[in-house]
Amino acid sequence: MTDTIWPPDFAEATESKYIVLIQSMRTAIRSGVLDQGYKMPPVRELAWQLGITPGTVARAYKMAAEEGLVETAVGRGTFVSGGMVKDEPTPPPLIHPLAAEGVDFRAIRVPNSGQDAVIRRIMAGMAERGTSDMIDYPTPETDYEARDAVTGWIEPERAGRFGPDDVILGLGAQNAVNVVLQAVLHGTTPVIMTEELAYPGWRHAARLLRAEIVGIEMDDEGIRPDRFEEALRKHGGQVLITAAEVQSPTTTRTTLARRQEIARLARKYQVQIIEDDCHCITRPDIPNYRALCPERGWYVSSLTKAVSAAVRFGFIIAPEEQAGRARQVAQSTFYGLPQPMLDLCAELITSGEAERFRAMTEARVLQRVKSAVNLLGQWDIRWRPDVPFIWLRLPQGWRGSSFARACGERGIRIKAADEFSLPEGRAPHAVRVGLNPNISEREFEKALSTLSGLLAAPPVSVDL
The missing domain is CATH 3.40.640.10 (Type I PLP-dependent aspartate aminotransferase-like (Major domain))
Structure with a gap:
């Protein structure tokens, strides 16, 4: 390895060129010469700059990625990651516990049709x-x-x-x-x-x-x-x-x-x-x-x-x-x-108990869907009689995240489209509303009426 940190000098190198290149990248990244987030040149461009083959550069980039020195994003390029695994923000939980107050339209939950008693009875029989x-x-x-x-x-x-x-x-x-x-x-x-x-x-x-x-x-x-x-x-x-x-x-x-x-x-x-x-x-x-x-x-x-x-x-x-x-x-x-x-x-x-509960779930979902369509049918919704949630496209003035926040302030939890979008994707102005089968019809209709009222009164000013 020569005294040059970055870019490497191959003139007096005695080791294979890909080894010299990965050693130079390692030293430059860990010493701060190449800052975290720096976009590395494309393989062919760096190969031309250094006078080596693209295969040599690709091999060094692959080794650097395996060591955690760089990260490769499809369609965007290769970026310096900092040379070590960095702590990432804790992602939101996939399962949210039932709250004592408010209405949960986030999760898709199975209706309570007496499963608990049947499961306990079967387990008791197994024990005997x-x-x-x-x-x-x-x-x-x-x-x-x-x-x-x-x-x-x-x-x-x-x-x-x-x-x-x-x-x-x-x-x-x-x-x-x-x-x-x-x-x-x-x-x-x-x-x-x-x-x-x-x-x-x-x-x-x-x-x-x-x-x-x-x-x-x-x-x-x-x-x-x-x-x-x-x-x-x-x-x-x-x-x-x-x-x-x-x-x-x-x-x-x-x-x-x-x-x-x-x-x-x-x-x-x-x-x-x-x-x-x-x-x-x-x-x-x-x-x-x-x-x-x-x-x-x-x-x-x-x-x-x-x-x-x-x-x-x-x-x-x-x-x-x-x-x-x-x-x-x-x-x-x-x-x-x-x-x-x-x-x-x-x-x-x-x-046959599982099939019996499945049929009851299907019937309960149909009942909830009918109520939801009656209350939100004037808005741009996608629904099916056999699906326990609806997809609500928001009117102008609302974003998914701001609408979910406004619902949360009123004790109603829903999922914004942002939660379903991929890292490089775009989220539409929409939300998913789970049709909670385990709250009373009165609570269900009151919560959906609140959603309808919010849809009719978007913020006065919003950055779209």
Whole structure:
């Protein structure tokens, strides 16, 4: 290494040029010669400046990224990060506890239809029978009954042909998606694609997995195929996470023709598809991506939104002959679901109680949707009779964040579009309103009337 910090001088270097370059970057960044946030020259430009090959620069940049010296943002470039992992602000929690006062329209909660009593009764029966070993770790043998129950819960016409060996169990749908991501992503900076507005948990998952996340523009039929292909050519994504049946926050249902086109592009570009179906509470008649492209479609769902969030029972239906790698990830991260939960959820499904609660949830959601449409129908809302939330586009004068703040001041908690937008994306002036099924009709209508009043009286001045 020469005495030059930055840029390096290769004249008297005895080591490989990429080693000299990474050593120079390391010293310059840690000594402050290259400030945090400084945009490094593009690979070809720096190669020309230093008289070396682009491959040498790319190799050094890759090493610097792995060491945390620089960060690469898709479409923006490479930036100095400061040479060490920096503390980031704590992100807002994904789950907000029920407050003693006010109305919660943020979370999507399952209706209270008597699940508590039924779950306690089943657990008491399990204790009396004592059929399962409550001492050892769960295994593919001890969770077989629960996996077999899933094959009866999901219709084969929706997910294609599958059996218990294709099912992997997880601690809810989010945990299940994380398992799939760990199983399929590879390389130092993999690329995840998803809808332009998406569940905030996918941003957190991408950050934990050191992956880039790219949003794809949507229309009324779902993800736009032209934008999907454009993004694949530009970024080279490895996996698409999509909520084709019930997209949150927009309520969009991807049409069959659109699903077929997305599946065709996934095959063309060798992309895995993870379909997150957690918000679906009905029995849809359109096949999902696991059925449309069984060699690369991963179907993920849970009992959370239709039966009970407390049991944390999620499941994956893997593509053909790919369950093994996902099961290995699950076993290496949490071993498996607790045996009491396995036995409980298997009986909930096989006894018919889960289906009974699902049907009651569907009926309760329909009731809430009708009330919401009656009270907010004059505004620009997107809704479906089978979806437990509405998407409210705000009139001129309101932004999502300012409207959510104004609602919060009146004791009503909602989610602004900003919470669903990706790091490089733009949030529309809109909010998601969860139709809380567990408050009285009077409280529900009063809160929605308050929202309607706010919509009719936007701030006098607002920076749009």
